[in-house]
Amino acid sequence: MDVSDLVDTTTGRQKRTIYSNEELYKQELERIFGRCWLFLVHTSQIPKAGDYFRTFMGEDDVIVIRQKDGSIKAFLNSCTHRGNRICRADRGNAKAFTCNYHGWSFAPDGSLAGVPLENEAYFGELDRSKLGLVQVTHVAEYKGLVFGCFDPDAPSLEDYLGDAKFFLDVWLDAMPGGTSLLGETQKMELGSNWKLPVENVCGDGYHLGWAHAGAMSAVQSMDLAGLSVGNSSTNLEGGLSVAGMNGHMALTSLDGISGYAFYPEPKPMMDYLEANRPTAIERLGKVRGEQLWGSQINITIFPNLQFLPGLNWFRVYHPKGPGKLEQWTWAMVENDMPDEMQAAILDNQCLTFGLAGLFDNDDGDNLAACTEQSRGWRTAQMDVFTNMALGRSGPRDGFPGDIAAGLVSEHNQRYFYRRWQEHMQAESWAEVPTYNINSLSVEEPGNA
Amino acid sequence: MLEMNPAPVLVEDMIALTQRLYHEARLLDAERFEDWLELLCDDVTYRMDLKRRRFRADRSPPAAVGAGVVFNENFARLKLRIDRLRSGYVWAEDPPNFVRRVISNVEIEPADAENEVIVHSVIVIHRNRIDGLARQFTAGRTDRWRHGTQGWCLAARDIALDHAVLPDSNINVFF
Numbered sequence A: 001m002d003v004s005d006l007v008d009t010t011t012g013r014q015k016r017t018i019y020s021n022e023e024l025y026k027q028e029l030e031r032i033f034g035r036c037w038l039f040l041v042h043t044s045q046i047p048k049a050g051d052y053f054r055t056f057m058g059e060d061d062v063i064v065i066r067q068k069d070g071s072i073k074a075f076l077n078s079c080t081h082r083g084n085r086i087c088r089a090d091r092g093n094a095k096a097f098t099c100n101y102h103g104w105s106f107a108p109d110g111s112l113a114g115v116p117l118e119n120e121a122y123f124g125e126l127d128r129s130k131l132g133l134v135q136v137t138h139v140a141e142y143k144g145l146v147f148g149c150f151d152p153d154a155p156s157l158e159d160y161l162g163d164a165k166f167f168l169d170v171w172l173d174a175m176p177g178g179t180s181l182l183g184e185t186q187k188m189e190l191g192s193n194w195k196l197p198v199e200n201v202c203g204d205g206y207h208l209g210w211a212h213a214g215a216m217s218a219v220q221s222m223d224l225a226g227l228s229v230g231n232s233s234t235n236l237e238g239g240l241s242v243a244g245m246n247g248h249m250a251l252t253s254l255d256g257i258s259g260y261a262f263y264p265e266p267k268p269m270m271d272y273l274e275a276n277r278p279t280a281i282e283r284l285g286k287v288r289g290e291q292l293w294g295s296q297i298n299i300t301i302f303p304n305l306q307f308l309p310g311l312n313w314f315r316v317y318h319p320k321g322p323g324k325l326e327q328w329t330w331a332m333v334e335n336d337m338p339d340e341m342q343a344a345i346l347d348n349q350c351l352t353f354g355l356a357g358l359f360d361n362d363d364g365d366n367l368a369a370c371t372e373q374s375r376g377w378r379t380a381q382m383d384v385f386t387n388m389a390l391g392r393s394g395p396r397d398g399f400p401g402d403i404a405a406g407l408v409s410e411h412n413q414r415y416f417y418r419r420w421q422e423h424m425q426a427e428s429w430a431e432v433p434t435y436n437i438n439s440l441s442v443e444e445p446g447n448a
Numbered sequence B: 001m002l003e004m005n006p007a008p009v010l011v012e013d014m015i016a017l018t019q020r021l022y023h024e025a026r027l028l029d030a031e032r033f034e035d036w037l038e039l040l041c042d043d044v045t046y047r048m049d050l051k052r053r054r055f056r057a058d059r060s061p062p063a064a065v066g067a068g069v070v071f072n073e074n075f076a077r078l079k080l081r082i083d084r085l086r087s088g089y090v091w092a093e094d095p096p097n098f099v100r101r102v103i104s105n106v107e108i109e110p111a112d113a114e115n116e117v118i119v120h121s122v123i124v125i126h127r128n129r130i131d132g133l134a135r136q137f138t139a140g141r142t143d144r145w146r147h148g149t150q151g152w153c154l155a156a157r158d159i160a161l162d163h164a165v166l167p168d169s170n171i172n173v174f175f
Ligand code: FES
Pocket: A079, A080, A081, A082, A083, A084, A099, A100, A101, A102, A103, A104
């Protein structure tokens, strides 16, 4: 389908059909989820050989397995005999995966290791070497984050991430010990198109003071860049909306502490930041070490990965049709954080953005309703808008990207839909533009 | 096996506690949160853990820092949740939803402490929220109820939610 009229980035307009049209959804599975690098697992979730984790790439059920040599492979979670799902557990450790249907057995490297009655019923004529699990074309790691990609022509993961690495490293590389995801997966079904939560978290600071007013009024310690209950004020100097990095973006405050300042007991967190600030500056340079590390940051990796240093939740959205998705969330920590701090972060993440999250529970119905209001015959002909602060972006000293001031802006959303349109229009990776606007030509000290 | 207090639970207590569970459910259905708080001990713990879905033969260790929770509340945190619901800003609850709790499978046994009992029950929460959208949560509960000067108060509630994927976009309800 031609998508040239569905998104207009110059005016910040989208056609509502992009949230409900079945054909567009199928095209998304092919051209976005079938083409982009998708987050699979954090290395901390499968530390040992034989450890595996089940996830999705688009609607493809995938199993990610740590190999004997320490490398990571990913396979379609589907038996090569009659197609049955071979693994029904969320994660675990296994020596082999045996299909429930007829008992074919697959080794962790994907090879078909055993076939019942191979000689008696197949007369020894089965070529097992051709019937291994189907491997995900590319699997690569960036500092603990493991991504997979189905498209053989995709750019390298490093190139795909581009200048977003500037922000990724604030989380992944500020401390020498690296990072981890904690706990079991917090899974929620939402009656929403997958783009709406991504759009919401990538740039929509506008909704915080209104949609979350109930939680904000109850949790007195929450104060983000001057956003206030009832959307009555905001301070645009407190943050940046950063986009124009291959479809990835960041929404960041700049004080170096706001991510942790609103914890119910912030003192240990502040102590940790203070004690480790020199390390962060040494590793990331002054701008990031002082202004970003410790700040509340929303990081989005196109198309469906988002994580928020500070609130410390890490999330991926799996589409389940144009009007449905599964939202998977974990708490995230730096491994250098003391155990009690990690436990406090896990607890607070569950309290604020868990399944019964004081804040998270406000978003689902809005996203679902925006999805439903794209289905009516007349309603579907309407547009929706992300035109706030249009034309008010530019470069900023010390930062990559095209940047608008403040956390309240619709700048990032425009770039998200621009990227969506670019992928949906392109027949192949060769036609997908690459851009890292205002790239920092001279790398800061500490950058490898 | 836990060591059990050999004293059997009295029939009067069984009736009183079962009625307490029904009463509690009715208070919550009617959003009489403050009245519900009156039934809780000051040191109440209210917990719902995230569950593992593993093969029976799986030997991978449990998560180091913990599985994570849906609820890990004390009295103050329950109060915080009620403050949020009472703020007038929780748009998902306005208009009020049709919420009905069904409590069943009540089983009462002695606890270690003499003035406490363990109460097992099953709760089903039906919610009709937007138009025809009806969703249901099912959970098992293991409570510890304590007898004091004010009668029975809830000292601890462990809730086992029976959904691998939460089938709704919020849990603006108490179990
Ligand atoms: S479908 Fe898996 S063994 Fe037949």
